[in-house]
Amino acid sequence: MINLLLVTHGNFGRELLKSSELIIGNIENAESISFEYGNSFETLLNKVEEAVERLSKDDDLIIFTDMYGGSPYNAVARVSGNRSFYHITGINFPLFIDIAVNRDAYSLEDIAEKIIKNGKKSIVFVNEKFLAD
16 A cells, blocks of 8 residues: 655645545555744654654655755655655645546656656646637
């Protein structure tokens, strides 16, 4: 099983998980950590360390952060030094649903490649698309 962890600013990760469950049903082995206004970076770092220890103990783990260079990203990057998990930043709704549905059908390496490829496809400049059609 590939476990999923969302580490994001505010409630973005929690709501992304809940919204995904509206479409595909319960998502097992998935958690979120929110970095909220007033939280310290050290508190966030401790939460990430605890979650990584728990979720990567017996299974593979993919951690998603919302934006490159932000505090959630930095906390995960700091924890990654001696741990084995995949970290993908720039999570969005279609990308998360894709991984949640397909994570048991692919190896960890294959799913990471699929995520990046499909994530790029999920960003569409609608005005340009309709002008081209």
